[in-house]
Amino acid sequence: MTDTAFPATGHVFKADYGDPVFRVAFDADGKTLRWAPFAAEDFEAAATTETYKATYIRPGVFMVTWQEADGVTVAHVEDFENDTVHAAITLPDHKFLTLTGSWTRLD
Template sequence: MTDTAFPATGHVYKADYGDPVFRVAFNADGKTLRWAPFAAADFDAEAATENYQATFIRPDVFMVTWKEADGTTVSHVEDFENATVHAAITMPDHQFLTLTGSWTRVS
């Protein structure tokens, strides 16, 4: 793997912002991810699938963005070196959220 290869492809991560906590599964296709609350009883049934784009920032740091079906936009800065994630989310009602949490590979 090169420094610019996205390390999450094919893996599952826990984005723990305290409240909320999410499971984010990056599919092996390198184009789609699935996410749901971490405590979801049936991840496969409850997960939303999104098309994402990962942009290399520097070794072990990527900006990951996607737009959800309801119009929500999500931008993550995923720092694999320091195991942190920063999120900026714009909701359909234009409410803007910023979150910072831990970023842990779970599989």
């Protein structure tokens, strides 16, 4: 994988950290994503839409960042070669979470 184009655009992924597990859908516009707990029966109804930025790190690896309306900040390192995702999340109360999990394309 040598292309610098973000490979998630237009696709849906499962971010499985054990607990929690999320479904993340990257819209074809290359600017927005939708996410919801994986167990949500109706993804469209449960999904939150975010504007993200994907930064190329090296072939197959991108850092994806966004800030949510409630002040939560999220940074993912998405490794498409090794099917892993690393997340760093700051909550509104300033609690800091780090998670590592599997990153599986669903479509």
